[in-house]
Amino acid sequence: QVQLQESGPGLVKPSETLSLTCTVSGGSTRTFSWSWIRQPPGKTLEWIGYFSYSGTTNYNPSLKSRVTISLDTSKNQFSLRLNSVTAADTAVYFCARHPTGVAGMDVWGQGTTVAVTS
Amino acid sequence: DIQVTQSPASLSASVGDRVIITCQATQDIANRLNWYQQKPGKAPTLLIYDASNLEIGVPLRFSGSGSGTDFTFTITRLEPEDFATYYCQQYDDLLLSFGGGTKVDMK
Numbered sequence: 001q002v003q004l005q006e007s008g009p010g011l012v013k014p015s016e017t018l019s020l021t022c023t024v025s026g027g028s029t030r031t032f033s034w035s036w037i038r039q040p041p042g043k044t045l046e047w048i049g050y051f052s053y054s055g056t057t058n059y060n061p062s063l064k065s066r067v068t069i070s071l072d073t074s075k076n077q078f079s080l081r082l083n084s085v086t087a088a089d090t091a092v093y094f095c096a097r098h099p100t101g102v103a104g105m106d107v108w109g110q111g112t113t114v115a116v117t118s
Numbered sequence: 119d120i121q122v123t124q125s126p127a128s129l130s131a132s133v134g135d136r137v138i139i140t141c142q143a144t145q146d147i148a149n150r151l152n153w154y155q156q157k158p159g160k161a162p163t164l165l166i167y168d169a170s171n172l173e174i175g176v177p178l179r180f181s182g183s184g185s186g187t188d189f190t191f192t193i194t195r196l197e198p199e200d201f202a203t204y205y206c207q208q209y210d211d212l213l214l215s216f217g218g219g220t221k222v223d224m225k
Contacts, residue, residue: 094161108162
């Protein structure tokens with residue numbers, strides 16, 4: 001049974017870089033696509049981007065200039081970096097798996113809260 | 119970019135009620151639409167993929183339909199565990215986006 005677990009700092013200062021890791025257990029990262037999604041307090045879900053099974057990345061146009069998603073198959077992890085953060089980046093961050101292409105996301109991490117504050 | 123508009127934003131219902139939520143895309147996305155349920159403090163769970171396919175393990179009272187720009191999500195008989203927020207999500211042109219959500223609470 002595949003499980004995902006997000007990890008990283010819960011507090012980030014404005015203008016700094018948010019870095020999160022998603023560790024995959026019970027399965028391989030090699031043959032699937034992987035997304036990051038976030039949810040600001042009381043708001044809807046926002047897709048951040050994905051690393052696809054073919055090795056390509058694609059990002060939300062509204063975040064593209066600040067986001068990098070990478071995959072480390074040797075560690076069975078994928079990562080998110082978001083530069084130049086502001087208070088608007090405060091959210092619960094989720095990682096998730098796409099079982100087929102970039103269609104529905106069938107396995108999610110529990111989420112990790114990141115607050116941007118000085 | 120393709121946007122999806124969900125309605126209503128919230129609704130109140132009773133156990134046993136039929137619940138219908140709609141999602142409209144800003145352009146034709148064929149069947150590239152999924153539905154999720156989210157409970158407070160939890161991650162979303164996938165209920166319906168590709169507009170009308172029930173994810174494994176999801177009860178048959180949940181269903182989805184539609185194609186193109188107009189989609190419908192239905193709970194035929196609401197159970198106590200179904201009070202939650204529901205989201206549609208499209209994935210056309212390799213970019214993803216979510217609807218605003220529909221909160222289903224107890225009447």
